[in-house]
Amino acid sequence: MSTADPAPLSLRQTVGITVAHLTKKFANVTVLNDVSFEVRPGEIFCLMGPSGSGKTVLLKHIVGLETPTSGQVRIGEFDASDPATRAKVRLAFVFQAGALFNSMTVYDNLALYPREHRLGDEKDIRERVMHALSILSLEKALNKMPSELSGGMKRRVAIARALVMEPQLLLYDEPTAELDPILGATIIEIIATLREHTAVTSLVVTHDRSLALSIADRVAIIMDGRIRAVGVPEDFKRTTDPVITNFLSPLIDLKHPRFKQLENDHE
Amino acid sequence: MKQFIAFCESFGSALCMLGRSACYINTLPRQFPRFIEQCYMIGYTTMPIVTILCFFIGSALAQQSGYSMENFGAKQFIGALVGLSMVRELGPVMVAILVAGRVGSAITAELASMKVYQEVDALVTMDIPPERILVLPRLAAVLVMMPVLTVIANLCGWYGGALVCQYTKSISVDSQSYFAVLKRFMTARDISDGLLKAEVFGFVVITICCHIGLSTRGGPREIGASLTKAIVTSLIFILVLDYFINEILI
Structure with a gap:
C-alpha cells in the first residue's frame, strides 16, 4: 500500500535536510562517496572542503539538479531528486557566479519568481522586490543590467533574488569567493542577519574559514567526496586531526616536497 | 553504432x-509579451532578408527558365513555373533555411549561454x-510567423520573376x-501544401535549436560547437523532410 505524499510546507515553516549514504559517480569517477549528514531546521550549516572535494555536486543534489547514483537526499519529508519537491518547498540557491538572467534588468530578475508563480499583482510584486533590494542596499541598481554590475553587486542581487522567494531553505555556493575582504564580510553579515530575521535554514558551501567559523551553528568538512568531520565551530578550533588543521590553517613550508618538486620541474 | 544511439x-x-512544453500550453495567454517578442524576433527581423533573397531567387528562376523554355517554345509558361x-x-x-540561419542560431546561442552560465x-x-x-x-511564435514569411517570400519571388520576364x-x-x-495553373492546394511545409520546417528548426541549446554542457567553447551543430542539423532536417513531405503531398 502506498502512503500519501506529505502536504506542502506552510510558508513560515523552516525545513531541514537529510543526506543519507549519498554516492555520486560520473562515469568511473566517484565524486561523492557514502556521504551522510543532517542540517537541522533554522540553523546555518557550513560545508567546507578543498577544491574538487564534491561540495558543489552535493549542493546540486540538494536542489535537485543532480540525481544520486545511490543514497538519498531529503528536504524535510520530501525527496530532493523529485521535481515536485520544488513546488512543495521554497528553496533558493545563490549560485557562485550569481546566475543572473543577463537579458533582464535587476528588477525583472527579482520579479521573475513572483510573476511566474503569480504571487500577487504587479504592485505587490514591486513592493516585494523593493523590500528585498532595500535589505541589500541595491535600490540604485534597480534598472541596471547584470553586465553593468560589479562582482559584489551581482552576488548581492543573487541573494536579493533568493530573498524575494521567501525561502524556507537558502543554499549558498561559495558566497564570498572572489570578493575583497570588506565585501566578503558584508556578505557574511547578510547571511547571519537573514537567518536572524527569517529563521531560514541556510546551507553555506565555502572555502572561507572565517565565514564558516564565525556564523555557522555547525560545520562539516568534506574531503575526497567523504565527510571527514561534523561539529560545532569550537570543535574545529581545537581539533587535533592533522588533516583538518592543515586545511583550516595551512602552513606554507617552502621545504615541503611539493615545492621541491616544483623547483626541480622549473630547473 | 555509437553515433546512431546518440542520435536516438x-x-x-x-x-x-516538446512533450513538456506542450504541458504548459495553458500558460501561453499570460506569456503574451514573450510570444510577441519572439514573433518580432522570428518574423520582423527575418523579413528584410527573406524579401531580398526571395525576390532574387524568383528573378534568377525566371531568367534561367526563360533561357531554357525558349528552346521548347514554352516561355509563356514561365509564370506557372516560377509561381509553382x-x-x-x-x-x-x-x-526555413533563413529562419535556421538567422533566428535558430540566435536561439541556440542564447539558450546555450544561459545553460553554460547556470541561468537555466x-x-x-x-x-x-x-x-x-x-x-x-x-x-508558438514560429507557427504564427512561418506562414506570414512564406507568403511574403512567395510574393517577392513572383514579382522578381515578373520583372525579369x-x-x-x-x-x-x-x-x-x-x-x-500563374493564376491559371495555381490551385489553393499548392498554396496550402507550401504553407504546411513551412510550418513543419519552422517547428522542426526551432525544436532542434532549442533542444541543442538547452543540452549544451561545458564552457563557452561548447556554445560555438552547439551553434554549428544546430545549424547543420536544421539544414539536414529541412532538406530530408522536404523530400518526404513531397512524397506524401504529391
Missing part, C-alpha cells in the same frame, strides 16, 4: 522537451520550467500574361 537519445530527448516552384518548394525551403539551473531551482518560458513562446529582351513576357498563367 537526442531525438527522444527532443520529443520529451516558389509556392511549393523554394518559398518554404528558403524561409537557476530557473529550475526557482521551480520555473525552462520549457515553459524559453521553448513554448518560441514554438518583362524587362529581359530575350524573354519579354509581359506581367499581365505572366500572372494570368
Whole structure:
C-alpha cells in the first residue's frame, strides 16, 4: 500500500535536510562517496572542503539538479531528486557566479519568481522586490543590467533574488569567493542577519574559514567526496586531526616536497 | 553504432522537451509579451532578408527558365513555373533555411549561454520550467510567423520573376500574361501544401535549436560547437523532410 505524499510546507515553516549514504559517480569517477549528514531546521550549516572535494555536486543534489547514483537526499519529508519537491518547498540557491538572467534588468530578475508563480499583482510584486533590494542596499541598481554590475553587486542581487522567494531553505555556493575582504564580510553579515530575521535554514558551501567559523551553528568538512568531520565551530578550533588543521590553517613550508618538486620541474 | 544511439537519445530527448512544453500550453495567454517578442524576433527581423533573397531567387528562376523554355517554345509558361516552384518548394525551403540561419542560431546561442552560465539551473531551482518560458513562446511564435514569411517570400519571388520576364529582351513576357498563367495553373492546394511545409520546417528548426541549446554542457567553447551543430542539423532536417513531405503531398 502506498502512503500519501506529505502536504506542502506552510510558508513560515523552516525545513531541514537529510543526506543519507549519498554516492555520486560520473562515469568511473566517484565524486561523492557514502556521504551522510543532517542540517537541522533554522540553523546555518557550513560545508567546507578543498577544491574538487564534491561540495558543489552535493549542493546540486540538494536542489535537485543532480540525481544520486545511490543514497538519498531529503528536504524535510520530501525527496530532493523529485521535481515536485520544488513546488512543495521554497528553496533558493545563490549560485557562485550569481546566475543572473543577463537579458533582464535587476528588477525583472527579482520579479521573475513572483510573476511566474503569480504571487500577487504587479504592485505587490514591486513592493516585494523593493523590500528585498532595500535589505541589500541595491535600490540604485534597480534598472541596471547584470553586465553593468560589479562582482559584489551581482552576488548581492543573487541573494536579493533568493530573498524575494521567501525561502524556507537558502543554499549558498561559495558566497564570498572572489570578493575583497570588506565585501566578503558584508556578505557574511547578510547571511547571519537573514537567518536572524527569517529563521531560514541556510546551507553555506565555502572555502572561507572565517565565514564558516564565525556564523555557522555547525560545520562539516568534506574531503575526497567523504565527510571527514561534523561539529560545532569550537570543535574545529581545537581539533587535533592533522588533516583538518592543515586545511583550516595551512602552513606554507617552502621545504615541503611539493615545492621541491616544483623547483626541480622549473630547473 | 555509437553515433546512431546518440542520435536516438537526442531525438527522444527532443520529443520529451516538446512533450513538456506542450504541458504548459495553458500558460501561453499570460506569456503574451514573450510570444510577441519572439514573433518580432522570428518574423520582423527575418523579413528584410527573406524579401531580398526571395525576390532574387524568383528573378534568377525566371531568367534561367526563360533561357531554357525558349528552346521548347514554352516561355509563356514561365509564370506557372516560377509561381509553382516558389509556392511549393523554394518559398518554404528558403524561409526555413533563413529562419535556421538567422533566428535558430540566435536561439541556440542564447539558450546555450544561459545553460553554460547556470541561468537555466537557476530557473529550475526557482521551480520555473525552462520549457515553459524559453521553448513554448518560441514554438508558438514560429507557427504564427512561418506562414506570414512564406507568403511574403512567395510574393517577392513572383514579382522578381515578373520583372525579369518583362524587362529581359530575350524573354519579354509581359506581367499581365505572366500572372494570368500563374493564376491559371495555381490551385489553393499548392498554396496550402507550401504553407504546411513551412510550418513543419519552422517547428522542426526551432525544436532542434532549442533542444541543442538547452543540452549544451561545458564552457563557452561548447556554445560555438552547439551553434554549428544546430545549424547543420536544421539544414539536414529541412532538406530530408522536404523530400518526404513531397512524397506524401504529391
